[in-house]
Each structure stands twice: as C-alpha cells, then as structure tokens.
Amino acid sequence: MQHYRSELNSFQSNGIEEPQTLSTLRSKAFSRFTELGFPTKKWEDWQFTDFSPFKKSHFRLPTLEDLQLALEYNIVPLNDYYSIIILNGHFQENLSNVPSGVTIRTLLDVFMKNEMHDFPKTEENPFKALNTSLMNCGLAIDVADDMQIDTPIYYQFITSGFEDQIMNHPRLLIRLGKNSSANFIEHYHSENTTNYWNNCVTISELGNNSVFNHTRIQEDTCYHVSNLDYHLHKDAVLNSTIYNQGAELNRGDIRVSFHGKNATANINGLSLLKYNQHMDTRIIIDHMQPHCNSHQLFKYILDDKATGVFNGRVIVREDSQRTNSSQSNKNLLLSKNARMQSNPQLEILANDVRCTHGSSTGQLSEEALYYLRSRGIETTVAQKLMVEGFASEILEKIDDNITAEYLNNKVYTWLGNLGNG
Amino acid sequence: MLEIKNLYVRIKNKEIIKGVDLTIKAGELHALMGRNGSGKSTLAHVITGKDGYEIEGDILFNGESILDKTPEERAVDGIFMSFQYPVVIPGVNNMYFLKAALNAKLKANGQSELDAMDFLALIKEKIKLVEMDESYLNRAVNDGFSGGEKKRNEILQLLTLEPTFAILDETDSGLDIDALRIIANGVNKYRNENRAILAITHYQRLLDYMKPDIVHAMIDGKIVKTGGMELVHELEEKGYSWLVN
Numbered sequence: 170m171q172h173y174r175s176e177l178n179s180f181q182s183n184g185i186e187e188p189q190t191l192s193t194l195r196s197k198a199f200s201r202f203t204e205l206g207f208p209t210k211k212w213e214d215w216q217f218t219d220f221s222p223f224k225k226s227h228f229r230l231p232t233l234e235d236l237q238l239a240l241e242y243n244i245v246p247l248n249d250y251y252s253i254i255i256l257n258g259h260f261q262e263n264l265s266n267v268p269s270g271v272t273i274r275t276l277l278d279v280f281m282k283n284e285m286h287d288f289p290k291t292e293e294n295p296f297k298a299l300n301t302s303l304m305n306c307g308l309a310i311d312v313a314d315d316m317q318i319d320t321p322i323y324y325q326f327i328t329s330g331f332e333d334q335i336m337n338h339p340r341l342l343i344r345l346g347k348n349s350s351a352n353f354i355e356h357y358h359s360e361n362t363t364n365y366w367n368n369c370v371t372i373s374e375l376g377n378n379s380v381f382n383h384t385r386i387q388e389d390t391c392y393h394v395s396n397l398d399y400h401l402h403k404d405a406v407l408n409s410t411i412y413n414q415g416a417e418l419n420r421g422d423i424r425v426s427f428h429g430k431n432a433t434a435n436i437n438g439l440s441l442l443k444y445n446q447h448m449d450t451r452i453i454i455d456h457m458q459p460h461c462n463s464h465q466l467f468k469y470i471l472d473d474k475a476t477g478v479f480n481g482r483v484i485v486r487e488d489s490q491r492t493n494s495s496q497s498n499k500n501l502l503l504s505k506n507a508r509m510q511s512n513p514q515l516e517i518l519a520n521d522v523r524c525t526h527g528s529s530t531g532q533l534s535e536e537a538l539y540y541l542r543s544r545g546i547e548t549t550v551a552q553k554l555m556v557e558g559f560a561s562e563i564l565e566k567i568d569d570n571i572t573a574e575y576l577n578n579k580v581y582t583w584l585g586n587l588g589n590g
Numbered sequence: 591m592l593e594i595k596n597l598y599v600r601i602k603n604k605e606i607i608k609g610v611d612l613t614i615k616a617g618e619l620h621a622l623m624g625r626n627g628s629g630k631s632t633l634a635h636v637i638t639g640k641d642g643y644e645i646e647g648d649i650l651f652n653g654e655s656i657l658d659k660t661p662e663e664r665a666v667d668g669i670f671m672s673f674q675y676p677v678v679i680p681g682v683n684n685m686y687f688l689k690a691a692l693n694a695k696l697k698a699n700g701q702s703e704l705d706a707m708d709f710l711a712l713i714k715e716k717i718k719l720v721e722m723d724e725s726y727l728n729r730a731v732n733d734g735f736s737g738g739e740k741k742r743n744e745i746l747q748l749l750t751l752e753p754t755f756a757i758l759d760e761t762d763s764g765l766d767i768d769a770l771r772i773i774a775n776g777v778n779k780y781r782n783e784n785r786a787i788l789a790i791t792h793y794q795r796l797l798d799y800m801k802p803d804i805v806h807a808m809i810d811g812k813i814v815k816t817g818g819m820e821l822v823h824e825l826e827e828k829g830y831s832w833l834v835n
Contacts, residue, residue: 558681
C-alpha cells in the first residue's frame with residue numbers, strides 16, 4: 170500500500186498541475202483503495218485468483234522519458250481505420266486521427282470542465298479505486314448525436330521497451346450521443362517481457378437509440394486488470410466482443426447497466442490460455458429497466474496448466490418485466506492439467522421474464538475427431554480445425570471482417586504446435 | 591481388394607466379432623445384414639480404424655495389412671465409411687472440411703492439391719448428384735442437418751473423395767422414399783469395376799435399388815450364411831431365427 174501511496178505522491182508532485190477536483194478525486198479514491206486493499210481468498214467474487222503479485226511487486230508509473238522507449242515500436246495500422254495511439258501511457262495526438270463528429274479530449278481537459286462524476290464511497294472494486302487514484306492516461310471520446318461512424322476507430326494501447334516494472338492506469342470514457350453509431354476496437358498489446366501491469370477502466374455510455382460495436386482485444390503479456398462498464402439508455406444496442414490472450418494474470422470485470430427500456434446488450438468473449446496463465450472474468454448484467462435484452466456467450470480454451478474462472482450474474486430487478494436474457498459459458502480443455510471454474514448465476518426478482526443460463530466444460534469430442542480422421546485429415550490438423558470451429562462461434566459475431574480475420578489468425582497462430590507437445 | 595481373415599474383436603473383454611472371414615473384390619457390392627447388436631457396425635469401425643478394440647486376425651487392403659494404420663492413413667489409402675450417425679462438428683465449415691479431406695488424400699497420393707476455385711467448381715458438380723442445396727456447403731459440418739441431409743452429406747463426401755472401398759453403415763435407415771432414391775442414385779454413380787462397396791443394412795429397400803452381388807447374414811459376431819439377392823428376400827420374409835441352430 171505504502172508503495173502505491175508514494176507513487177501517487179510523486180505523480181502528483183512531478184506531473185502537470187491538475188485541477189483541484191481531480192486531486193480531490195484521486196485522494197478520495199486512494200483512501201477507498203486503502204480501506205479495501207487487494208482482494209484475498211476470502212473475497213467471494215475474487216477467491217479463485219491470486220492477487221499477491223500486486224502486493225509484492227513495486228510497479229512504477231511511466232514518465233515522459235519512457236515515451237522514448239516506445240518510439241521504436243512498430244505500430245501496425247488496421248486497414249485504413251481511424252486511429253488512436255497511446256504509447257507507454259502517453260497519448261500520441263500526432264499519430265491519431267478521428268472523423269468529424271468525434272472528439273477526443275484528455276481527461277485533464279474533461280476535469281477542467283468539471284464533467285467527471287464524484288468517486289462513489291461504496292466502490293467495491295479495489296482496482297477501480299486504484300485506477301481512479303493513479304489515472305495516468307485517460308481519454309474521453311465523444312460521438313456527437315446522429316452520427317453514423319461506419320469506419321472503425323482503432324485504439325491501440327502499447328507498452329514497450331521497459332526493463333523495470335511499470336504500471337499504467339488508463340481510463341477511457343466513450344460516449345455515444347443519441348441516434349449515433351460507432352465501431353470501436355480497443356487493443357492492448359506489447360512486446361515487453363518484463364513484469365508490467367495495465368490496470369484499465371473503460372466506461373461506455375450509449376445514448377438513446379445508439380449502436381455501439383465494441384471489440385476489445387487484450388494481448389498484454391504480463392498482468393492485465395480491466396473494468397468495463399457499459400451504460401445503456403433507451404433503445405441502445407451494444408455488440409461487444411472481448412478477446413483475451415497472452416496475459417500471465419488477467420482479471421476482467423464487466424458490468425452492463427440498463428438505464429432505459431428496450432435496450433439490447435450482446436456480449437461475447439473468447440479467452441485463450443496456455444502455460445500457467447490465469448484468467449478470471451466476472452460479469453454482472455443489471456436489468457434495472459423492463460423490456461431489455463441481454464445475451465452472453467463466453468468461451469475459454471485452456472491448454473497446459475492454464476486456469477480459468479468465469480463468474481456471471483444476471484440480475485433482473487423487481488420492475489424489469491419482459492426481460493429476455495441468456496448466459497452461456499462453454500470451455501474447452503486441451504490438456505489434462507488445465508482447470509476451469511464456471512459459475513453462471515441468475516437473480517430474478519421480476520415474474521414475467523425469459524432467462525436461460527448454462528455452462529459446460531469438456532475436451533475435444535473423440536467422436537468428432539475420429540470422424541475427421543476417417544476422412545483422411547491428420548489428428549493434429551483435425552484438432553486444430555475443431556478448436557478453430559469452437560472459437561469461430563464467437564469470432565463470426567464480429568461485424569467487421571478485418572478485425573474478425575485478425576483474430577482468426579491469432580487463434581490459428583496460438584494453436585501453433587497443438588498436439589505436438 | 592479387402593480381405594478379412596479369421597477376425598475376432600473384443601471391446602472391454604466383451605467379444606463382439608467371433609471369427610469373420612470375408613473377401614471383397616473390385617467391382618463387387620456386398621450386403622451385410624443382421625439384427626441390431628450382431629456386430630455389423632463394429633466390423634465397419636474396425637475396418638476404418640477406430641480406437642478401443644482388441645483385435646485378433648487380420649484385415650488386408652490391396653494385399654497389405656492395415657491393422658497398424660491410423661484412420662487417416664486408411665482413408666488416404668482409399669477406405670471410406672458412410673457413418674450410421676454422422677457427427678456434428680460445430681463451427682467447422684462443411685466446404686472447408688470437404689476440401690481439407692480431399693486435399694489430404696491428393697497430397698498423400700503425390701497429387702497436387704486443389705485451390706479454392708477448382709474445389710468450388712468440383713463440389714458444385716458433386717452436390718447436384720445428391721440434390722442438396724449449395725447452402726449446405728457454407729454451414730458447419732452436419733450442424734442442424736436433418737437425418738436425411740446428414741446421410742446425403744455422407745454420400746457427397748463419398749462422391750468427392752472417390753475412395754476405392756466404401757462401407758455404407760445403415761445409410762438407408764431413417765430415410766423417406768425420395769431420400770432413399772437419391773442416396774441409391776448417388777451410390778450407383780460412385781460404383782464402377784475398380785471400386786467395391788460393403789453395404790450394412792436391415793432392410794431390403796436400399797438393396798432393391800443397388801442390386802448387391804453377394805449377401806451375408808451376420809448373427810452374434812459371425813457370418814452364418816452367404817448368398818445372393820434371394821437371401822435378402824428370405825431374410826425379409828422369415829427374419830433371422832431360422833439361421834440360428
């Protein structure tokens with residue numbers, strides 16, 4: 170704790186002068202963080218993950234000098250998409266471009282205008298509290314009303330060139346005005362092999378009758394913690410795909426809140442884990458309004474000694490009649506030593522609703538493997554085909570072909586030497 | 591083409607096949623009839639190389655023992671089985687699967703693989719023969735297919751892969767009369783003097799269309815009687831009890 174406090178202090182004394190509202194927010198959030206501490210095995214929704222690395226390691230926040238380290242990084246554009254680049258925690262305005270109708274501001278600008286809400290004293294998530302207190306790179310992206318942004322906006326958060334332990338606490342606010350639509354790809358990647366940690370918070374606010382297609386691609390290699398909050402207003406539609414691969418330790422909290430009627434949230438996830446990697450997802454869908462739909466499909470593919478956790482909860486509040494909700498978690502174990510904990514839950518307080526949930530964890534079907542082999546397809550090729558098939562159910566839901574193709578290739582490469590080990 | 595010699599097969603210490611000898615020559619269509627549980631499907635799976643059997647005796651394909659070969663090796667050698675229960679493979683595109691299977695065979699036999707365009711042209715011809723809609727090519731393998739569609743998809747694979755020896759494991763079960771005609775037509779198009787077929791069935795219907803050369807009756811893991819089409823009629827009429835001593 171003391172270490173994080175001194176990081177906060179040095180950040181505040183070295184950084185650019187911040188408005189009082191921001192300093193107050195940081196302090197409030199930090200005291201909440203110290204009250205909570207890092208999760209332990211006794212915390213119900215956190216019990217399957219070991220968070221001790223965050224206590225033991227002395228991560229530091231990056232400074233302006235660290236920007237130099239990342240300039241060698243080969244930044245690959247995705248097609249001719251609009252681009253937003255953050256290098257080692259520093260927004261690269263000169264490398265970024267967005268269409269008219271979309272504005273980007275740094276959080277500092279946002280605070281100057283006093284737009285950010287107060288930090289809730291009841292915040293239960295210590296990582297969110299820590300992110301708020303140490304926010305070192307933050308952007309607010311606003312899509313104006315009635316804008317149809319068809320070409321995706323490709324946001325890249327790149328960590329590169331470090332030899333010591335660093336951490337980032339990026340904050341991203343995405344707001345869609347009413348009747349607008351946008352495609353947003355949020356991508357975390359790195360070529361760093363040292364101990365580093367990205368503790369991200371992304372808050373998306375979908376205005377009335379807006380459509381938000383969100384693909385989040387997580388390829389950080391070390392520690393990755395994320396909080397994704399989606400707020401849906403009346404008639405809004407969210408199509409979200411959350412892809413995770415490569416992190417040693419990964420905790421993702423997703424929360425969807427319905428603030429208006431007739432909104433729809435489709436959330437799909439694919440996580441690939443191997444070696445000793447660990448991924449823990451907790452998702453809460455809060456049906457606070459009637460006539461809303463939520464559909465979730467989360468898949469994990471686990472190899473070697475990897476471990477996965479899926480905790481899903483759908484809450485249907487008392488007055489949220491005509492809620493239509495489904496939740497499914499399907500997991501594929503490619504090794505005898507891989508483990509999966511799955512716990513989908515429903516909490517229904519309304520009576521006129523349609524809710525389903527289910528979970529399954531298993532290995533590749535022997536029957537299907539035999540069938541493919543009986544057609545002349547070699548075992549390893551057949552296995553790969555089947556795993557790709559398992560993954561494709563998620564990836565084919567991505568509207569944007571180039572993103573889908575990018576991820577298909579990732580899965581293919583990840584499978585690499587499957588069956589040879 | 592196929593020679594089964596004094597074959598005994600056990601699964602978990604239960605003897606299923608109890609001494610089968612069978613020789614199938616190029617150009618021949620053999621029918622294997624028998625009740626449920628008589629060992630017909632086990633025999634089929636032992637020929638295609640499914641795991642989990644204890645085997646004595648030998649199976650030769652073109653003069654060479656195949657018992658040590660994997661299912662994929664046997665397949666590229668030219669052995670094919672139309673499954674009684676075709677397996678659903680979620681997420682694996684049917685056309686992609688067919689292309690992978692054909693190219694595996696071409697590659698193993700030292701021939702050049704087909705590219706996507708050539709394969710598309712080929713498969714569009716073949717799918718007409720089984721009167722299937724082309725949309726089935728873009729679906730996952732057997733996923734959401736009706737019983738009849740699954741069986742047609744098996745025959746489509748037969749016609750595409752063009753093996754030299756094909757086992758039809760109850761390909762006729764659960765088919766209506768139109769589907770049965772389509773399947774039989776497909777099989778008849780496949781047939782020629784260089785290829786052989788072993789058709790496993792309970793019923794006369796399919797055999798009426800396909801006219802087997804030789805008919806075997808199997809009871810309790812043994813072939814107890816071999817004859818011609820007249821044996822089919824006799825079994826249809828009298829059942830199998832009269833064959834048991």
